[in-house]
Amino acid sequence: MKYISYLTIGIFFGIIMYKSEAASWFRIYEMFQFGSFHMYGIIGSALVIGVIGVQIIKKYKIKAIGGNEMNLHPKTKSVARYLIGGIIFGLGWALAGACPGPMYVLVGAGYYSILVVIGGALLGTFVYGLVKNKLPH
Amino acid sequence: MNLLYDPWPWYVAGPLIALTMFVLLFIGKKFGMSSNLRTMCSIGGAGKYSDFFKFDWKSQRWNLVVVIGAIIGGFIASQFMSNNKVIINPDVAQQLTTDYGIESAGEAYLPTELFATENLSDPFVLAVLIIGGFLVGFGARYAGGCTSGHAISGLSNLQLPSLIAVIGFFIGGLVMIHLLFPLIFS
Numbered sequence: 001m002k003y004i005s006y007l008t009i010g011i012f013f014g015i016i017m018y019k020s021e022a023a024s025w026f027r028i029y030e031m032f033q034f035g036s037f038h039m040y041g042i043i044g045s046a047l048v049i050g051v052i053g054v055q056i057i058k059k060y061k062i063k064a065i066g067g068n069e070m071n072l073h074p075k076t077k078s079v080a081r082y083l084i085g086g087i088i089f090g091l092g093w094a095l096a097g098a099c100p101g102p103m104y105v106l107v108g109a110g111y112y113s114i115l116v117v118i119g120g121a122l123l124g125t126f127v128y129g130l131v132k133n134k135l136p137h
Numbered sequence: 138m139n140l141l142y143d144p145w146p147w148y149v150a151g152p153l154i155a156l157t158m159f160v161l162l163f164i165g166k167k168f169g170m171s172s173n174l175r176t177m178c179s180i181g182g183a184g185k186y187s188d189f190f191k192f193d194w195k196s197q198r199w200n201l202v203v204v205i206g207a208i209i210g211g212f213i214a215s216q217f218m219s220n221n222k223v224i225i226n227p228d229v230a231q232q233l234t235t236d237y238g239i240e241s242a243g244e245a246y247l248p249t250e251l252f253a254t255e256n257l258s259d260p261f262v263l264a265v266l267i268i269g270g271f272l273v274g275f276g277a278r279y280a281g282g283c284t285s286g287h288a289i290s291g292l293s294n295l296q297l298p299s300l301i302a303v304i305g306f307f308i309g310g311l312v313m314i315h316l317l318f319p320l321i322f323s
Contacts, residue, residue, distance in 0.1 A: 007205060018215060
C-alpha cells in the first residue's frame with residue numbers, strides 16, 4: 001500500500017519535470033546562457049515555498065506520519081566536497097542537460113539515448129565509491 | 138492557454154516541486170534523486186569493490202519506486218500532455234544554430250543532434266553522453282546530493298553545505314557552457 005504512494009509521488013514528479021521542461025536539455029542550456037527566467041523561477045519559487053514550509057514545520061514541531069521526526073537532518077560541514085563535487089556535477093549537468101531526476105523521466109518519454117547518460121552516471125557513482133577515500137572531503 | 142497541453146510556467150512547476158518535497162517529508166522520507174544511483178550500484182554488486190556500497194539498500198527501495206513513478210510520469214506527460222517541442226529564447230536558439238549547428242530548438246524536446254537514437258553510432262555523441270552522465274554521477278555523490286537534494290531540500294532547510302554545493306553547480310555549468318562548449322562543439 002505504501003508503495004502505491006511512492007509510485008504516485010514519482011508519477012506526479014515525472015509529469016512536473018516533463019511539463020515544466022526542466023527535463024529539457026534546451027532549458028538547461030538557456031539557463032546557463034541567462035536567456036530566460038524560466039528555470040530560475042522554477043527553482044526560486046520551489047525554494048521560497050520550501051524555506052517557508054520548513055520554518056513552519058520547525059516552529060510548530062510538525063511530525064511526519066506515525067509521529068516520527070521529519071527527515072531534516074543538518075548536513076556535515078565541509079567546503080571542499082561540496083564545492084568540488086558541485087562543480088563536477090555542474091559540468092555534467094550542463095553537458096548532458098539532465099540531472100538525476102529528469103534522466104528517468106526522459107526514459108519514460110522514450111528518449112532512449114538517455115540510458116547512455118544513466119549508464120555514465122552509474123559508472124561515475126561507482127568510480128566515486130572506489131576513489132572516495134583518496135578525495136578531500 | 139491550455140493548462141493540460143501547454144508547457145507549465147515556472148510559477149506552476151516550482152510550487153508543485155515544493156509540494157513533492159513536503160509530501161515526502163510528511164511520509165517520513167526525503168527528496169533526493171541521485172542517491173538512487175548508489176542504490177543501483179549496490180544492487181549490482183558494487184559492495185564487492187568498495188565499502189561505500191555496503192549499506193542497507195533495501196531501506197532505499199521506496200526511492201526506486203519513486204524512480205519507476207518518474208518513468209511512468211515521463212511517459213504519460215510525453216504521450217498525452219505535450220507536443221514535445223521546447224521553444225526557448227530565440228536569441229539562444231539562433232546562437233546554438235550558428236555556433237554549434239544544433240538546429241532542433243523549437244522542433245524537439247531534446248536536441249536531436251545529441252539524443253536521436255541513430256546518432257549513438259557517432260563516437261563524439263556517445264562520448265558527450267557518457268562523459269556528461271559520468272560527471273553528474275561522480276559529482277552528485279561527491280557533493281552528497283544533486284539538484285533535488287541540495288538546491289531544493291538542502292536550501293529549503295537553510296543548509297550552508299547545500300548553498301556551497303549549489304554555487305558549485307552553477308560554477309560548473311557556466312564553465313561548461315561558456316568555456317568548454319566552444320572547444321567541444323565547434
